[in-house]
Amino acid sequence: MGSVDRIAEPWGTRTPYGSGGEWPVRVDTRLDDGLGEADVDRWVQSATILHSNGDGLDIAVKAGRIVGVRGRAVDRVNRGRLGPKDLFGYQANNSPDRLTTPLIRRDGELVETDWETAMTAVAGRTKELLAERGPSAVGFYTTGQLFLEEYYTLALIGHGGIGTNHMDGNTRLCTATAAEALKESFASDGQPGSYTDIDHADVIALYGHNMAETQTVLWTRILDRLAGPNPPQVICVDPRRTPVAAAATVHLAPKPGTNLALVNALLHEIIANDLIDRDYIDRHTVGYDELEKQVADCDPDWAAAVCDVPAGDIRDAARILGQAERLLSTVLQGFYQSHQATAASVQVNNINLVRGMLGKPGCGILQMNGQPTAQNTRECGADGDLPGFRNWANDQHVSDLAKVWNVEPAQIPHYSEPTHLMQMMRYVEDGSIRFLYVSGTNPAVSLPELGRIREILSQERLFLVVQDIFLSETAQLADVVLPAATWGEKTGTFTNADRTVHLSDKAVDPPGQARADLDIFIDYARRLDLKDKDGQPLVKWTDAEGAFEGWKRCSAGRPCDYTGLTYEKLRGGSGIQWPCNDEHPDGTERIYLDGEFWSSPSYCESYGKDLLTGAPLDPVEYKAMNPSGKAVLKAAEYLPPHEPPTPEYPYLLITGRTLYHFHTRTKTGRVPQLQSAAPDVWVEMSALDTEQLGWSEGDRLRVSTPRESVEARLRISSIRPSTLFLPFHYGYWDAADGDHHRAANELTITDWDPASKQPLFKSAAARVERISLGDGPSAAPTTTGSKPFAHGSVPDTRGGAQAMVTEQLAGEESRQ
Amino acid sequence: MSDKVGMAIAELHSAENDLAAELLHASQRHKADHDIFYLGRDLARWSQEHVRELAAHGKNYGVELDAEPEDDTTLVAMIRQKSSELIGRRHDPALLLLRDLREIHRKAAGVSLDWEILAQTAQALKDDELLSLSMKCHPQTLRQMRWANAMLKSNAAQVMVTP
CATH class of the missing domain: 2.20.25.90 (ADC-like domains)
Structure with missing residues (x-):
């Protein structure tokens, strides 16, 4: 001990x-x-x-x-x-x-009110708009932090009751590309990997995935393997020298925006050196010839010039990947929030596929999630998918869902893919969406180009509802604020990035009048008088366990099958991985065994898209391409980024998180140990750049893009040259002054990946100038990717007695 | 015979220039629709590349064509871009978006057929160079077309249904 x-x-x-x-x-x-x-x-x-x-x-x-x-x-x-x-x-x-009581805007000010008044206003405005302008005027923006039961209920209310196509989660900002990359390669969401693959792998490749900070316990598992006998080799792709990079056998630090060029070169080498599993490719995949053709010219020398990475390092990495016996690949925001996000992430799938490294211990892919319950947002259809990984373009799937919900199929919008968040913001901007119900997320700090977002959300014609646990920057713009309960104050389930379902029981009562999100949604549905086609209430449950039972029926027979789970089964022991059903009563550790996929045309969640244009394939095209349900090897050509550096904006700006904070710090910023470990925004620059400029640790800098500017103190780190890093956590609720020069997203660009529609937060050209000399080091932690370049130049981050x-x-x- | 082939190449050269311009116009007119803005420019680049390749290949059939795609970064275009940002807050211009996508689709369809003609001709003439050019470029034209179709599909309902 x-x-x-x-x-x-x-x-x-x-x-x-x-x-x-x-x-x-x-x-x-x-x-x-x-x-x-x-x-x-x-x-x-x-x-x-x-x-x-x-x-x-x-x-x-x-x-x-x-x-x-x-x-x-x-x-x-x-x-x-x-x-x-x-x-x-x-x-x-x-x-x-x-937040302990509902708030409502009166004469421009948010004032305390009671639930009856608040909910009457919310439901009343919804009904007015439905009568005047129809369901297309109503939108929902939820999160990756509620519980499964809440998402499923919200999806039912939105898609099945109100009949709007406008529903998305902030998972769009973090895992939309994970889901899309899986849909492109396997025609369905669902992680092909398991965390236990770490126990077996001999090579672990992390692509844009600073696991040491984003999933500390998973990284602990890797550290324990590295400290033991027969440690795995680690490949790291990251423009910063993160703790993962420091532990890596090979660290590739590509110029931001060039991931696809790099991964295409890795594939080129693996194919050119005949390190592929021809038998697996022939039996279990389609599209190999196209892939081979696409990467034929992408040799390491070409990629070295594009990515500014030594060609020898690319060859070394490709050899290690190509000779791996048990290869685990993981991907996260460094790929998902960068130029050509889906195309690059799909190439990681391709590396495992051409090497036949799937469905066996140590052989897996983790297209990781960024949030605790993001998987549920996706499964339950609260994020631009239909519930149960059903295919919106497959009429049979829509009918099947309509049967589960006892509504007419036409009630469920499926004339196009559910509207993604950035498009919803556009519809709010042009005034065609006039009611936006935001739950558990803070777009006024987390979306790109915040000046634009504030303008959009502040419009008089928009009725903005915010359901949260604190008066976030977004809640301050709302017409009605609904105080919610959070983790520990309500019961529900949620599922992590390796399909493990956990039960979270209620431990204490929420403060004041705060209510569980589920109860608020059910109240909303009741006030809208939503009915099924027999005139019975559409939402047939009144508590979390009832919602879970409803969800089980919806998931039956789909890849994310929960029918074998109950609250009782989840109590007491370990979390359990889906699919869990009669066939797999104890859950399923690995999927895609023996090259069996969920990709047959009649079963698959998605027919896929053109990776460069985002145009969906139609059912006939998909059937012709992949008639017998194999994995799809999809190739894509590298294109230059949309905002390249210029003489005026010579740097590339990337944003990201730090170990000690989560999102916009609504919770972690209120925790003394975490807040004091990383109390304020900083900007990272390389020693090479700062030496030329004569700047020192702690100097106050202004970082500007064509959109805005942010002020932050300098951390001289081991980031690659000509690149700036800003953590995205710092908004305005605890800022010293009222101006908008702190949040990284003041600077980011409004642009998104054509296939996954994920905003490209790591893709802006920037310039930087010094405002004043520093009087001490910046507030950046020393234990993480922001570790100082010069050892001992900054006091070590410590928590002391309270930690x-x-x-x-x-x-x-x-x-x- | 080579006159006719030369003419077909010239015809396609002009149609690709036209398609690139249409994509760039749409991009600039709809700057507030960011995917149209960026994808319009990305996809125009394919057509501009086709223009260069066609100009090079035209020489084989005695046609002199300008290898440089027509440029659209004129002052007029800049003004159009600014005004598109201002009208972005109104809903009606969305109808204009549907019209522009329809126009892109129509022009791309024409270009696609022109590539079919060249591909058939190349096979008959056993002009491997022209055939491989068609096989490289034509799929990109089809992708431009599908993109316009997909964008139209995902926007049409919202544009038409909301008042």
Whole structure:
């Protein structure tokens, strides 16, 4: 049993293990200062929600209040471990500035009101607009942080009840490309990998995936493999020298916007050196000839010139990938939020496919998620998909869904793909959407080109509803604010990036009059008097378990089959991976065994798109291309980015997250340990650039793009030259002044990937100037990708006494 | 015979120039519709590349064609772009978007047929160079067409149904 400063040591104590071994248990516990386990009244089962990893944990409750957390040793995902955000983040629930009553705008000001008044206004405006302008005037923008039951209910209300096509989640900003890349290669969403592939892999390749910061516990698993016998080789693609890059065998740091050129070159090398699995390709894929042709000219020398990466490094990486016996590939925002996002992510799938590396231990692909419940937003159809991975372009699927919901098929809009968020914002801008219901997300800080977004959301003609737990920057613009309950204050399930479903039980009551999102949605449906085709209430449940049972019926027979799960089954043990049904009562660790896919024309979720234009394939084209349901090898040519550097804007700006914060810091910014680890915005530049300019750590800089400017203090890091990095967490709710020069998204461009429609946050040309000299180092952490270039130049990030966490290794005696 | 082939190449050269211009016009007119703005420019580049290739190939049939695609970055275009940002807040211009997409589709369809003609001719003449040019360029034309069709499909309902 040890006590560790988990701000200073985010990944905690090593528990080394070897290839094919079982990851040892290490139970992390954090309780409010002065409390021991004996003081806890009860432990309530849940999982983590400040990232996408889905680590099982128990919530400690004392006197009706959350007082701590403990990792669940029994859980397959984390085997007892927790990350810094989970260990300290629970304190945000107890913040004194939680929203506790509904607010309504009167004479330009938000004032407190009661639920009856607030909901009457929300439902009333919806009904007025439906009568005057029809369902196309109504839009919903939700999140990746509610529970499955809530998304499914919202999808039913929007698609089946109101009949609008305008529903999306903020998953559009983080995992839309993950889903799209899977749909392009496998014609269906669903992770082909499992976290346990880390236990077996001999090569792990991370593409634009700073796992050490985005999924700390998963990275801990890799660190433990690296510390054990037969460690895997690690390939890292990232323009920054992240902790992943530091641990990598080969680190490729491409110029932002050139990922596709780089991955095409890796494929070129693998094919040219005949490191492909011809038998697997022939039996289980279509499209190989096109791929071979597309990458034929993409040799490492060509890519070296495009990407500014040494050709020798590309060859080394390709050799390691090509000779891997058990290859695990993971992808995240470095690809998803960059130019040609889907095209590049699909090429990662292609590497595993041409090498036949799928469906076996250690052989997997994780097109990762960015949020804890993003998978559910996608499964349940709250994000621009139809529920149950149904295909909007397949009439049979729509009829089937209509049957589940007992509505007419024509009630469910399916004349085109559900409207993606950026298009919805455009429709709000042009006034054709006049009611926008935002739940659990903060577009006024998280969307690109914030000046535009603020203008759009502030329009008089728009009725904006915001359902949240704090008065976020977006809530401040709302006409009605609905106070919601959050994790620990309501019951529901959610699913992580490797298909593991966890139950999260209610531990305490929400503050004041705050209500569970599910209860608010059901109330809304009741007030709209939504009915099925027999005149019965459309939403047939009144609580979370009822919604879960409803969802099970909807998921039956689809890839994300939940029919074998119950709340009871999820209580007590580990999370369980879908599909879970009669055939797989204990869940399914790996899918796509023996080259079997969900891609037959009648079953698949998507017929795919043109990766460059985004034009969907029609059913006939798809059937001709892939009649027998194989994987699809899809090729794409590299195109130059839309906003290249110019003499006026000579740098490339990328944005991203840091280990200690989540999104716009609505929770983590209110947690002392996390806030003091990364208290304010910074900008990273390379030592090469700053040396030429004569700038020093901590200098105050102004970063400008053709849109706006942001002020931040300089961290001289090991980022590649001519590249700037800004963390995107810092908005205005706790800013020192009222002007808009802090949020990274003031600078970002309104542009999105043609296939996944994910905004391209890592794709702006910028210039930078010094405003004033610094009087000390910037606020950037030293433990992460923002580590200073010069060792010892900045004091180490530490949490001190308030950040101590108990770690109990397997075999050690429990304290009790 | 080579006169006719030369004429067909010249015809297509002009049609590709026209299609590129149409894509660029649409891009500039609909700057507030960001996917039209960026994709319009990306897809125009294909047609501009076709113009260059056709000019090079025209020499084989004695036709002198300008290898440089017509340029659209004139002051007039800049003004059009500014005004499109201003009208972006009104809904009616969305009808103009549908019209522009229809026009792109129509022009791309014409270009597509012209490539069919050249491909058939190349096969009959056993002109491998011309055939491989058609096989390289024609699929891109079809993708331009499908894009216009897809954009029209995803926008039509909202444009037409909301008042």
